[in-house]
Amino acid sequence: MKKSKQIHPHLLPLLMLSAVWLLIACVSASVPLPDMVFDTAPFGEKEMKNEHPLSATEQQQWQISEIDRPLYQDDLSDFRYYLLKEVYAGSEGKVLLISRTSENEAFAWLASYDADDGLIDHQTVYYDEWAESALGITSVVRNDTITVSHYMMDLQTGEETTRIDTLQLNRALKFTAFNSDKKP
Secondary structure, three states, X not given: OOOOOOOXXXXXXXXXXXXXXXXXXXXXXEOOOOOEEEOHHHHHOOOOOOOOOOOHHHHHHOOHHHHOOOXXXXXXXXXXXXXXXXXXXXXXXXXXXXXXXXXXXXXXXXXXXXXXXXXXXEEEEEEEEOOOOOEEEEEEEEOOEEEEEEXXXXXXXXXXXXXXXXXXXXXXXXXXXXXXXXXX
16 A cells, blocks of 8 residues: 655645635636727727617626616616627636617626626726716727726816726636726
């Protein structure tokens, strides 16, 4: 009968720490995303829609009510949702680009789903409020990093502020912020 080797007791904490670091590295590694730009000219004017608005069944399948929570629930009749494209697919799930257009505004989100199409997380990557243009969100995805710019103008004072958030999508398909910067 072979004698099994035992781990020296002094090495156990080091081995446990190594296992924890390996787990953190696997979970926090970013998912590869294609380079994309979500801005008014290239995206908002041309790429917000396609030939097939999502049906009520498809909206339920992609859990749109969890992604989009409009402030004004009284009239949603002119809202049209679109599945624009799949931007990532892997064994852990997928990431879809979804948009909503209406008479007054347009939204786009990156939404992550598990292998069974359960919603994991979502991130607004584009918003244009056409009436006053007092709010806006534009984004750039480069080298697996998502840079989101939030623009706001106070209609009373005219003061403008911009907040920049930098995110990545980890292997658990969760959007994780690692920088936020507010500029007047």
